[in-house]
Amino acid sequence: MEPATVGDDPPATKRLPWAQRRDQLLAAAERVIIREGPQVSMDDIAAEAGVSKPIVYRHFGDKNGLAHAVGERFSVALMTELHAALGAHADPRERTHAAIEVILRRIDEAPQTYRFLTRGSAEGAPALGDALDAFMRLIGDDLADFMSSVNKDKSPERRILLLTWGHAMVGLVRSSADLWLDRRHVSREELVDQLTDLLWNGFRDADWTTD
CATH class of the missing domain: 1.10.357 (Tetracycline Repressor; domain 2)
Structure with missing residues (x-):
């Protein structure tokens, strides 16, 4: 597992409530999986959601959590x-x-x-x-x-x-x-x-x- 580093959303990204951000990340994950197939990375999902990768790790822990x-x-x-x-x-x-x-x-x-x-x-x-x-x-x-x-x-x-x-x-x-x-x-x-x-x-x- 890649450790989650300290950091928040990029400046251009609006801070959302935890549950809403989690739903947004899951929706982004589903979109990129459908488009790219199962061999996706956490980088791909973060890019799709428009957030930094530590945000994805913070919500799901690791790839298995996602x-x-x-x-x-x-x-x-x-x-x-x-x-x-x-x-x-x-x-x-x-x-x-x-x-x-x-x-x-x-x-x-x-x-x-x-x-x-x-x-x-x-x-x-x-x-x-x-x-x-x-x-x-x-x-x-x-x-x-x-x-x-x-x-x-x-x-x-x-x-x-x-x-x-x-x-x-x-x-x-x-x-x-x-x-x-x-x-x-x-x-x-x-x-x-x-x-x-x-x-x-x-x-x-x-x-x-x-x-």
Whole structure:
């Protein structure tokens, strides 16, 4: 980590309240990541925001701190959309389809941000997948809680099953999204249908014969 040196905003930069400055820096980070890709530096982000680099370090600590903040914004927006999509459907299979579609659409609309969070960045930093992992786990918990709240069976056994289901959905979609972003082997709509079938039917219809 590069140490933050003493210094404030350049003279031409208006001093903003802490929360407002943090939001401005995150918005700048997202813009430069979208434009330049995941291999961005703190210098790039500071230049985009029109501030000195120590200001960026002061708000986020280091590159991992920034990644966690970007990941949180990404995940909060995703969870807001998930709640709306899940609440719009009563049929469990339709809810499954809607949840998968929301996750894949968010990744598809911000692929560079997703790659930044999962594959690392510049300045020799390690992969920053943990920045998204914690929030993806929250999404799995959130999905499980929602499905438990609308499920008629309120038994502990059902809650445990739905916890596994929620995290299985997130893991399956994330792993498939990584492959899909690189290969684009099917359309997004087709991938949503495939993953819905897998989650809903399991591997029941798979042909496991070896003859």
